[in-house]
Amino acid sequence: MYNQYLYNGSRKFKINKASTKETSLCEDKKEAKKRMEENAYKIDELQQKLYADAREGVIFLFQAMDAAGKDGTIRAALQCLSPHGSYEASFKAPSATEQAHDYLWRIVQKVPAKGEIAIFNRSHYEDVLIGKVKELYRNQAHADRIDLDKVIENRYEDINNFEKYLYRNNVRIVKIFLHLSKEEQAERFLARIEEPEKNWKFSGSDYEERKYWDEYQKAFEDCINATSTEYAPWYVVPADHKWYMRYVVSEIIRETLEDMDPHYPEVTDERLAEFAEYKEQLEKEIGQKDDKKKKDDKKKKKDKKKDDGKKAKKKKGRSASAHDADDDEIIIPSDE
Numbered sequence: 041m042y043n044q045y046l047y048n049g050s051r052k053f054k055i056n057k058a059s060t061k062e063t064s065l066c067e068d069k070k071e072a073k074k075r076m077e078e079n080a081y082k083i084d085e086l087q088q089k090l091y092a093d094a095r096e097g098v099i100f101l102f103q104a105m106d107a108a109g110k111d112g113t114i115r116a117a118l119q120c121l122s123p124h125g126s127y128e129a130s131f132k133a134p135s136a137t138e139q140a141h142d143y144l145w146r147i148v149q150k151v152p153a154k155g156e157i158a159i160f161n162r163s164h165y166e167d168v169l170i171g172k173v174k175e176l177y178r179n180q181a182h183a184d185r186i187d188l189d190k191v192i193e194n195r196y197e198d199i200n201n202f203e204k205y206l207y208r209n210n211v212r213i214v215k216i217f218l219h220l221s222k223e224e225q226a227e228r229f230l231a232r233i234e235e236p237e238k239n240w241k242f243s244g245s246d247y248e249e250r251k252y253w254d255e256y257q258k259a260f261e262d263c264i265n266a267t268s269t270e271y272a273p274w275y276v277v278p279a280d281h282k283w284y285m286r287y288v289v290s291e292i293i294r295e296t297l298e299d300m301d302p303h304y305p306e307v308t309d310e311r312l313a314e315f316a317e318y319k320e321q322l323e324k325e326i327g328q329k330d331d332k333k334k335k336d337d338k339k340k341k342k343d344k345k346k347d348d349g350k351k352a353k354k355k356k357g358r359s360a361s362a363h364d365a366d367d368d369e370i371i372i373p374s375d376e
Contacts, residue, residue, distance in 0.1 A: 042292060047264055048273040055261040060221040061280045065288060072287035079290040080120035086294070087157060089302035091125035094155035096300055097211045100293060101160040103169070104218035105256060106246050107228040108279045109286075113218065114159055117290040126157040131166060139180065143167045143195070144202055154210055164202070165215075168195050168263045173255045196266040203272035213272045214296050216289060217260060218279040222253055 044064070047053050066072045090096070100118075102110045114128065129150040138146045144164055152158040171177055177191045203213050229250075232242035249256075268274045275292055279285045307315070 042275065042288070042295070045275045045277055045288065045292075046273055047268040047276060048270045049268045053261055053264045053268065053274070053276065055219075055257050058219055058276050058278075060219050060224065060278050062278050063281055063284045065291075066284065069283045072283050076117070076287050076290045079117075079294045082294050083118075083290070083297060084120045084122070086297035086300075086302060087121055087125060089304055090157070090297065090300065091122075091155045092304050093302040094153075095210065095302070097152035097154050097156045097158070098296065098300065099152060099158045099160055099206075099211065099213040100296075101163045101165075101213060101215045102218065103162060103165050103215070103260075104279065105220050105225060105253075106249060107225050107232070107241075108218040108220040109282050110161055110218060112282065113286050113289050114161060116286040117293060118159060121157060125155055126159070127152075128159040128161055130161040131163055143171075144198065147202075151206065151211060164199060165263060165267075168192055168199070168266075169256065169259045171195075172259045172262075173252050196263065199267050200269060200272075203267070203269070207271040212296070212300065214292065215267075215272060215274045216292065217264065217274060217276045218285060219276050220279040222250075224280045225250065 042065075066075065090098075102114060104110050118126075131146065134143075134146065147164045150158060150160070167177075172192050178188055182188075206213055229242060229246065232238040264274045264276070275288075277285055277288050277292075
């Protein structure tokens with residue numbers, strides 16, 4: 041269904057020919073919302089099975105230009121996930137400690153365990169996107185044997201090997217590029233400037249990066265073509281219409297989890313026999329508890345009846361005393 045957005049190495053990606061506006065899979069916003077709700081239910085169910093199955097993990101990786109809507113899409117499409125077995129990893133500018141290691145070092149630490157879902161908000165691809173556009177690697181400490189003119193080419197190779205390694209070790213990786221037009225980015229930047237509740241989203245650096253638009257477009261095209269594989273495909277999703285982008289992403293996630301086909305673990309005959317023993321013991325405990333409760337209730341009822349009898353007897357005794365007092369009243373005769 042989503043082959044038009046899929047790049048798995050079988051064809052070349054031409055960024056200028058990929059639409060940012062089309063809504064061919066669902067042209068109605070209301071219908072898209074309904075389908076997303078249905079997908080959320082299925083994704084939740086599949087995640088529970090994936091977590092219980094614990095045979096395979098998955099990374100959903102998001103890359104995009106500024107203002108494409110990564111955060112909102114992640115929130116809208118994946119808010120149905122349980123915190124048990126899922127997490128988001130956001131990769132910003134590397135810290136001094138991270139720069140002191142190889143560029144995949146910080147990524148490796150966020151790889152999910154079997155049964156887990158990881159959401160990568162940016163990723164190791166930053167090192168072949170902004171790293172390529174700004175040539176950041178030229179100012180980083182490196183051994184004399186490193187050929188700086190081949191750094192990006194080598195990183196493509198490293199990424200492919202890393203992602204193949206993950207796939208061979210029970211971790212899938214699905215890469216999603218939210219494809220935004222330059223015109224739509226300008227509109228969203230203006231909204232961030234003009235609407236007070238969105239001011240916090242905008243910074244001068246966003247506009248400065250916009251000056252490198254063409255270079256970033258070329259970097260995305262190059263990295264997608266260099267790293268699109270069957271075991272770690274790219275999806276290029278039109279991002280000018282947020283509702284459509286979020287719907288398509290939810291479909292990709294649902295379809296990926298369905299393809300993983302997780303199941304609740306099967307229970308062996310030996311385990312079933314153990315369960316029967318546990319059941320017998322638990323039922324016995326519950327029976328004993330019920331018996332005790334019945335005895336306690338019976339005792340409480342008996343004690344209450346006894347107390348009520350004492351109260352009634354005591355009340356009767358007080359009434360008799362009052363009557364006797366009336367009989368014993370002294371009458372003083374008059375002088376007549």
